[in-house]
Amino acid sequence: MKGIITLLLACALATPAWAEVAPRPEYRGKGHMLQTTQDQIRIAGYLALPKGAGTHPGVVVIQEWWGLNDWVKQQTDSLALHGYVAFAPDLYKGKVAYDEATAHQLMSGMDEGEAMKTLRAGADFLRSRQDVRANGIGVIGWCLGGRYAIRLSAADPGIRACVAYYGAPITDPAAIQGFQAAILGASVRGGPPQGGQESGLQDLPRRAARLRQPEQSLGRFPPRGREGRVGAHARVPEQGAQAGLPSGQEGLTGVRLYEVAAGILWNGSQVLIARRQKDDHQGGRWEFPGGKRHRGETIEGCLKREMLEEIGIEIAVGPLWRALTHVYPDRRVSLYFHFCDLVRGTPTPLQCDELRWIAPAQLEDHPFVEGDLPVLPDLARDLTSKVVGA
Numbered sequence: 001m002k003g004i005i006t007l008l009l010a011c012a013l014a015t016p017a018w019a020e021v022a023p024r025p026e027y028r029g030k031g032h033m034l035q036t037t038q039d040q041i042r043i044a045g046y047l048a049l050p051k052g053a054g055t056h057p058g059v060v061v062i063q064e065w066w067g068l069n070d071w072v073k074q075q076t077d078s079l080a081l082h083g084y085v086a087f088a089p090d091l092y093k094g095k096v097a098y099d100e101a102t103a104h105q106l107m108s109g110m111d112e113g114e115a116m117k118t119l120r121a122g123a124d125f126l127r128s129r130q131d132v133r134a135n136g137i138g139v140i141g142w143c144l145g146g147r148y149a150i151r152l153s154a155a156d157p158g159i160r161a162c163v164a165y166y167g168a169p170i171t172d173p174a175a176i177q178g179f180q181a182a183i184l185g186a187s188v189r190g191g192p193p194q195g196g197q198e199s200g201l202q203d204l205p206r207r208a209a210r211l212r213q214p215e216q217s218l219g220r221f222p223p224r225g226r227e228g229r230v231g232a233h234a235r236v237p238e239q240g241a242q243a244g245l246p247s248g249q250e251g252l253t254g255v256r257l258y259e260v261a262a263g264i265l266w267n268g269s270q271v272l273i274a275r276r277q278k279d280d281h282q283g284g285r286w287e288f289p290g291g292k293r294h295r296g297e298t299i300e301g302c303l304k305r306e307m308l309e310e311i312g313i314e315i316a317v318g319p320l321w322r323a324l325t326h327v328y329p330d331r332r333v334s335l336y337f338h339f340c341d342l343v344r345g346t347p348t349p350l351q352c353d354e355l356r357w358i359a360p361a362q363l364e365d366h367p368f369v370e371g372d373l374p375v376l377p378d379l380a381r382d383l384t385s386k387v388v389g390a
Contacts, residue, residue, distance in 0.1 A: 046088040056085050058137045059126075066103050068089075116155060137158060143166055144167075146168075149163065150168075157180045167185075261336050262290035311348055314345055315341060326374075
């Protein structure tokens with residue numbers, strides 16, 4: 001237990017991941033890159049060893065969306081200086097991103113199943129070493145890596161400690177039955193610098209992550225059957241809105257373009273709204289849960305991911321209710337509002353300051369983000385008609 005606590009404390013004191021996103025050319029690591037085969041899986045990564053003979057605890061170090069860059073190698077070396085055999089598997093197979101567009105491309109092109117095989121093989125590689133205590137393996141990750149740190153701990157009961165920096169939690173109770181690790185969810189107030197990790201990643205939690213307790217599904221809510229009313233079978237074209245520029249990309253005018261999916265969750269008498277964190281754009285205002293589309297995502301896929309990351313629920317995406325574009329002084333946002341059905345989970349404010357169920361008539365009593373304001377009167381009317389018609 002002492003070793004686990006030491007690991008958690010040592011990892012929690014690491015520098016925030018956005019402190020340096022581009023490698024320093026002059027950095028010369030104390031560790032080294034290697035390639036090996038473990039469990040019939042070919043893996044490559046950066047290995048850093050502590051001083052001294054004997055056996056040591058091991059740590060799997062999981063990269064951010066930038067890849068296995070010098071910053072990750074520095075963290076791996078730092079863990080070795082604290083007495084750990086630290087191994088950072090290379091999930092991008094030698095590629096490193098130096099800009100957001102490339103980072104998006106690499107992250108979107110990574111197969112989650114293959115990544116999990118690589119990480120599990122990385123943990124087994126540490127266990128196989130004579131200088132590692134097989135019962136003293138932990139994992140640490142940032143952002144993309146935080147998400148995978150949690151999932152590796154759930155998939156590998158031999159992981160004894162998990163440190164996840166703003167990684168999306170697991171919300172399926174069945175998926176965490178084998179979770180044996182002590183877990184520390186870490187965050188940094190204020191988030192990354194302006195422009196850092198755009199297109200959704202900067203919206204990952206800035207508070208300590210929580211491992212949610214197993215719970216009963218709430219079941220499904222009753223199904224629902226340029227700005228304007230959209231028919232029940234309307235579709236956003238794949239070419240254009242969903243296949244065009246990724247969120248955060250600059251258009252010809254130099255104004256950043258974002259595509260945002262917003263979910264309308266209705267429980268029969270109330271609608272769910274979320275209050276943005278103070279440091280976000282339009283911070284402190286209310287909105288409908290959702291977020292920015294990533295490159296290669298459909299709007300529906302974006303909404304499912306954002307609902308899971310932001311409020312910890314799984315949804316079925318219903319019909320498109322409204323679509324509009326709002327122009328801010330520094331950005332243009334295309335918004336797609338979908339009715340949604342709750343499939344599993346309890347709404348929890350993971351990436352927002354507060355969640356609130358309110359009656360349709362109360363929408364006008366809450367200060368909403370500017371982009372949502374045009375739809376509020378029609379939404380209040382449509383939802384009220386559902387109550388009256390029930």
